[in-house]
Amino acid sequence: MPKLVDHEERRAHIIDALLRVAADTGLHAVTMRSVAVEAGVSVRLVQYYFDTKEQLLLAALTRLAVRMGERVRERVRATGPSTAPRDIVEAVLLEAVPTDEESRTFHLVYTEYAVLSVTDPALADQSFLAAPNEMEDFLVGQLTAAQQAGDTDPRLDARQEAVVLLAVSAGLGLSVLLGQRTTSDAVAVLRYHLGRLFPGSGASDGCGKSGHANQRRP
Structure with a gap:
């Protein structure tokens, strides 16, 4: 048969x-x-x-985006059911930093696709922005919750801060790909910035517990 x-x-x-x-x-x-x-x-x-090659590239991008979403959700779940918004925000942003072969491949291909799509209409696809937009909305929700809990300045614009956080994490991820800095250095910079946004809160150890940022590396 x-x-x-x-x-x-x-x-x-x-x-x-x-x-x-x-x-x-x-x-x-x-x-x-x-x-x-x-x-x-x-x-x-x-x-x-x-x-066509373009269809294959778009299918690959979709597969990468789905897997990235799964990895983000896995990181958030790992923080625990009663984790503070600050730790959830960190878990999400850490996915923008290449920490293993899978995430390195994702960010390398995703970045290359973004550049190619600017000059190749066949690769232009608005769904390319779906994942970043969803992540931005998610961060806005977490920052708003942190403001309501008194964990960060209530006068801050949650939307603008979410945009800044994503830009910082994306830039750090690119610097790791280029070899400008190590993954550990990029994570330290990210946690430094989060420490300013969430004064008084410790850096996450990836399990929803607080502590000193220099004592942990992914």
Whole structure:
């Protein structure tokens, strides 16, 4: 009896091959053939699931965004059910800093895609902004909760502060990719900024507990 083909599994296999190629050679150098070679399949099979390179790139971006969302939720859950907003904010922002191979690949490919989409209309996709917008709204909610709890200055504009936090974390993530600073140094800068925003609160150890920032590194 012929073996049933799991099309979603095969699509995922091809997308994962693209991500490996992109992480090694850069998104601009990815071709249907290089992806096929990495996946161990024919170019025709890649084209069966993805008519164009652009479709393949967008599918890979979607897969990355979904996985990033899962990682953020995992970090937030790890802080515990009664964690202060400050620790939840830190957990979310830490996902913008490459701390392992998966997050490094995400930020490398995501950054390259953002640059390419500026000049290539075929790659322009408004859904690209969905995840950042959702994260911004989530941070606004946490900052508002912190203001109501008296953990941060009630006069601050929660929306503006959320935008600043995301810009800081994104910039730190890029500096790690470029080798300007280490992951530990980037995390220390992030926690320093959070310490100013949440005066009197200790840095999170990733488990919802407070303590001195210099005693912990992811």
